[in-house]
Structure formats: C-alpha cells, structure tokens
Amino acid sequence: MPPALIAVDWGTTRLRAWLIAADGAVLDRTASDDGILAVPAEGLPSTLLGRVGPWLERNGCLPVAMAGMVGSRNGWVEVPYVECPAGIPRLAAALTRMPLGDGIDALIVPGLITRDADGTPDVMRGEETKIAGAGLDDGVVVMPGTHGKWARLAGGIVEGFATFMTGELYAALTGHTILGRLAEDPDDSAGFSRGLAASRRPGGLTHQLFAARTLVLAGDMPGTQVRPYLSGLLIGTELDHGRALAAGSDLVLVADGAFAESYGAAFAALGVPVRCCDPEAVFLRGLARIVAAA
C-alpha cells in the first residue's frame, strides 16, 4: 500500500516521524533528539525537512501532520488551544498550516484547554491526538507521563481533563530531596505496593512521602524500596483523585513500558478494570483521523 501521510510527534526533547500507509501501516520511521528546545525556532522547518525530506522526494506531495509542543509558544508557531468540549471535528477545523518549503505545507494539531468549576485552566498538547486514536466514545483516557492527563469523553467529545504532575514530582523527589539520597540500587518492586497502600492512609501525600525516610531509618524498609515506594505513593495519589473524576466510567490506559506496568499494577490493586493501549499506535491513528476529518 502506498504512503498516505507523514506523521510527526514533536515534543520538547524529541522529534519522531513516521511514514504511514492509507491503512495505517508504518512504512518507515525516524527519530532524533531535535526537540523544540534543542533547535532555534527559525531552524525548525529545515530540521523537519532533514528528517522527512527523503520521504517527500521519493513519494511526491504527502500531507505532513504534526502534534505536540511544536505548536506551543516555544515551538514553531503558537497554535491557539481549542476549548473543551471538543472532538475530532473541531481539532480538524483548527489545524494550522505552515509552509515547509517546496510548496509543501505542514499541518499542526492544536492543543486543548479546559476550565474547572472555579475557572482554573488546564492544557494539553499532543495528548488530544492520542485521545482521538484511543477509540473510546464514553469514559476516561488515562495518559501517564511527566504531566499525566486524565480526559473524560462523552459521545466521542472531550468534555474536560485534569493534569497530574506525577512524573515530574517523582523526578524532583528522587533527584533533589533527602528521600532520593536514601534510595539504593537496584529497585525492589516490593516498595511499590507499600507506597500504593500509603496513598490510602491518613495524612496525605506530603506526610506519607516522609514515611519513605522514617521506614528506612527505623529499619522497616530497605533503601532499595525507596524509589518504588515513591512511585507507588504518587501513582496511588493520582489514581485516588483521578477516579473521582472518572466516577465508574470505562477506562483506557495509554502507556507502554514502565508506565504500563506501574499504572496497570496500581489499577489492578484497586480492582479497577482498564484497557491498555500503545501510545505510538493511538497517536498515529489519532493523527490520521484528525487529518481525514479536515
């Protein structure tokens, strides 16, 4: 099957691109560390052409569609957020066209913005594309990460979402606090379920975090369980609040690798059924759907 689309996931630290057939099959792929923070704004078009130019030369004029932080203030061009509620048709209508040279344009998918009952905004860029590919009409899509997202859908429309700083907090705690200095290699996963259990005990996160230290000091937990304990405590805290938002809906977890394992284990421990989807597969499917709707 001939190529039909060039898909690009361009974030702060990575540029990934795929050559996609009309049936969604991946025909070729490329990736580099040319994230938007690594390249000056005026160098972004040539950086992209350097990666996908050979595909364009070989296959003629193909649509090039991008999502992620490339559409942010620090990216190629700031594409305004689309306000929730919003589904694929509104994302498609707001695709932003940028000239890539040689008469070829690149389309940038807008991010989403939502506001809670008090008017506090929350935003996403890139995850809206994964949601579009997750194939969920009614329920909640959970996308773990540095700034993990929980998005609520009804009739295929994203009604709202919430970000949890779980990944970045884990990095800050293990890298820059007394807790991280107690951690020993290799990680002992038994700490994960202890942290998960701690997330349901009184005192809240800022109290239970300190228990990682006192458990080690008192000889009740080895240093090898500190990082898994922190991971379990943070993920358990996220699930506790995220589930209030989800309120019994169908759940789709978009994750692979360590995230799929840890979030999968956390949902299983709570007895909450969840369907797991591969992030790359849903991103590519979502991007194709948004472009097709344009």
Next chain:
Amino acid sequence: MPPALIAVDWGTTRLRAWLIAADGAVLDRTASDDGILAVPAEGLPSTLLGRVGPWLERNGCLPVAMAGMVGSRNGWVEVPYVECPAGIPRLAAALTRMPLGDGIDALIVPGLITRDADGTPDVMRGEETKIAGAGLDDGVVVMPGTHGKWARLAGGIVEGFATFMTGELYAALTGHTILGRLAEDPDDSAGFSRGLAASRRPGGLTHQLFAARTLVLAGDMPGTQVRPYLSGLLIGTELDHGRALAAGSDLVLVADGAFAESYGAAFAALGVPVRCCDPEAVFLRGLARIVAAA
C-alpha cells in the same frame, strides 16, 4: 543572675549556643555554620568546645545540654529515639552523657518516635525540646519547617505526631521543576491566597500544582505569584491534613519570620485561632525544663 546552663541547638547545617541564667535570661549567644554535616564526627567535641569553651573557662563547670541532629546517626552519637507517648520526665531520663574533655560532660536530648495505626514510624529530633517549652498541656503544637511537625499532647505528654515535607517540597518544586522556571521576582503575595484556595479544590496537590503553570500560560496569573501560590497550596494541604489530626484542639504555632507570617495567614484564612510562639524562646525553655527534670 549568674549563668546556669549552656544550651546548644546542633542541626545538620547550623550550630547555635546560648549562655542561660537560672531565670532563663540569655546572657550570651554564638552561632556558626558548623552543622553536623560540615564537621567529621571525631571533630564534633572540639568544634563545640571552640564555641562554648570561653563560657566554661569564665564560669566554671556548667551543664551543657544539646538537642537536634547531633544525636542522630550522622551526628556525635546516635541517641535512641524515645517512644511516644512521652513527656519531659521520659526525655530527662534518657538524656545521654558524652565527655567533652576537662571533666565536663555534654547532655544530648533524645528524639521521639511514634507509629501510626499501621505501624509506620515517624521521628523528630530537636522539636521534642520545643514542645517541652511550648507550655501546652492539651492540644497540638505546629512546627513548620523543612520537615514540619504536628504533635498532639494530652496532660503534657506527647501522644503522637506527624511530619509534613512542606518545606523541602517547596524547595524541590521551585528549584527543580518547570513551575520554578515560571516564577518571577519579586514575589507577589496575592498568589498565596490563590494557592491556599486551590488546596481546598478537587484533584489534590499533584493536580493543583500544575495549575501554577496553566494559570501563567493562560495569562490568568503573573509569574510573580508562582512561588507564593506554591507556598499557599503546600501549606493549605498541610493544614487540611494536620487539622484532621488536631480535631478542634488548642493550637500553638512555633514559628518566626516568613513561617510565622505564612502559617499565621493560612490559619486565619481558615478561621482557626492559633497562639504563636518564638522558636528560640521555646527551645531554650524546653531544654532548661528537661535538664531540670533530670
């Protein structure tokens, strides 16, 4: 009035010492950056003599009493924690005597350990001495800090306590996350009450933290309010959980400077009356009481 006691607060980063009269008056004081982490263990006695030696030479044999991390595993000698419930008599009975040279001994106040309903331990070193000086028989003593403590007393006995990592989390968030990079000088205290209000909204701490970023991105909050917002959110979260522990008891806040201001404002916003005590004054009074009870 002649000198009656040399009081020493020896923590990880600071050594502070006072020459105290029998009526509690401070006759002289000294302080340095010779925290226990800055001095090798075998150098601790001579470091202390370097600070308080002149007082001993001038006044003859005075009791020298110390509290803080000097009694920890990384300090001069590891003084075992005393288990809660415990009051001044049990702290006095467990004072540990260490030779300081020239026939003079130094007394080290033990820390306290408590366990919650699940057996998870929590510990303090130094705060037990402030509690002893706070003059509260029944109620809760709140001691903000890097690892803030809430201690519950009944009949002058510490029944239990909980640590909140508020101070260290604030440092990690402002110093090592995307939120800190959004913060601008000078701090605008209007952000504090916004963070305090956010601590009572759905989603929990890890969600409301991210709002510091989205509020700035959406133009709803200036960068000068980011650090005060984080402070208000973290303190509000601590108060929310701490008050569950306090359950309507009398509250004493042991704090000065920025801590007294921010925690005082947070309690006032909740309509919770609190008596504020100076940390140095309660430390010195508590140390004198423990030594007198020995």
